[in-house]
Amino acid sequence: MARQQPTRTSNVAIDDIISEAVEVASYSIRSSDIGLSVHLEPGLPPIWADPDQLGQVLINLLVNAEQALHGWEGRRTITVSTRLHPATGNIVVSVADTGPGIPKEIRPRIFEPFFTTKEIGAGTGIGLSFCHRIVQSHGGTIEVESPEGGGSTFILSLPASDRLDEGTETAEDELPNSTGIACLVVDDEEEVGELVAEVLRRDGFNVTIAKSGEEALLHLKNRTFAVILSDLK
Ligand SMILES: Nc1ncnc2c1ncn2[C@@H]1O[C@H](COP(=O)(O)OP(=O)(O)OP(=O)(O)O)[C@@H](O)[C@H]1O
Ligand SMILES: [Mg+2]
Structure with a gap:
């Protein structure tokens, strides 16, 4: 990815x-x-x-x-x-x-x-x-x-390029509306959790990962999250 x-x-x-x-x-x-x-x-x-x-x-x-x-x-x-x-x-x-x-x-x-x-x-x-x-x-x-x-x-x-210049332009991606929104990702598979977190971070979410329900609860004791994504059964 x-x-x-x-x-x-x-x-x-x-x-x-x-x-x-x-x-x-x-x-x-x-x-x-x-x-x-x-x-x-x-x-x-x-x-x-x-x-x-x-x-x-x-x-x-x-x-x-x-x-x-x-x-x-x-x-x-x-x-x-x-x-x-x-x-x-x-x-x-x-x-x-x-x-x-x-x-x-x-x-x-x-x-x-x-x-x-x-x-x-x-x-x-x-x-x-x-x-x-x-x-x-x-x-x-x-x-x-x-x-x-x-x-x-x-x-x-x-589309074919309509620009003549050969230079390279670097630009920070425009930050979408999700910037800074706190999101908790709960997944017992570390790689999956990381991937999901990565996609969300790209969209500007402020992501915390928990590998278990217990870990998730610990995070929830200390702060609130606008979004919780969980793959635990
Ligand atoms: N070439 C293909 N032939 C048949 N089905 C396809 C093909 N490409 C995609 N799909 C279907 O589209 C779904 C979504 O594809 P996508 O690449 O977004 O996710 P994925 O391959 O399942 O997982 P990831 O890409 O995150 O590893 C696939 O799970 C599959 O069902
Ligand atoms: Mg794929």
């Missing part, structure tokens, strides 16, 4: 972002006996983007694709491709897998924070909501196609 850094935007080549993300994800993909192919349209214009953030988006999509193909008996291929949208001039990046696809009933929910169909510990449901946010902050869109016959294709559409 990506850490929220101040955004660092510059004119970047989508090819470079894809190559780096593929490099990160490919070892695990190939050792799971999954085919991976990349088709980059030559001569695409640069995009005005934070390459680290967009790289994280692609890694999230590649990991999801790989996980969808675990134990899948049919064809096992992931394809990443780029093209220029002829009408809008946007750069379109798609990440397609030949896995089981996404049932129609859950498709509207997959971009929601914490929506997951994976087992506890395997997924927290943060990946796609993170992707959605980052793509939106780049002025783009993310959609999914998952036809009846199976397979899922995530399609990013990003």
Whole structure:
């Protein structure tokens, strides 16, 4: 999962972002006996983007694709491709897998924070909501196609850069309204608790983590929280 850094935007080549993300994800993909192919349209214009953030988006999509193909008996291929949208001039990046696809009933929910169909510990449901946010902050869109016959294709559409300067701009992310709101995260799985806390901190929450009900009660004795998120049964 990506850490929220101040955004660092510059004119970047989508090819470079894809190559780096593929490099990160490919070892695990190939050792799971999954085919991976990349088709980059030559001569695409640069995009005005934070390459680290967009790289994280692609890694999230590649990991999801790989996980969808675990134990899948049919064809096992992931394809990443780029093209220029002829009408809008946007750069379109798609990440397609030949896995089981996404049932129609859950498709509207997959971009929601914490929506997951994976087992506890395997997924927290943060990946796609993170992707959605980052793509939106780049002025783009993310959609999914998952036809009846199976397979899922995530399609990013990003505007081509209209800036000539090559410099890098650093900006603190605008702080959302949740700034400073006290939130207590209770989760007996340390990694999950940390992940949840991280997402909330990105949104400006002031987060305290407790690993057990007892620990949570101790915190509650000393102070109040506006929000309590608990995963304890
Ligand atoms: N390529 C895919 N094929 C099939 N289902 C998918 C695919 N990508 C996402 N999904 C579905 O969307 C859900 C949400 O995905 P998301 O990446 O947000 O969370 P996650 O992968 O479950 O957990 P995390 O990304 O936090 O590890 C998944 O649990 C899965 O049901
Ligand atoms: Mg995921």
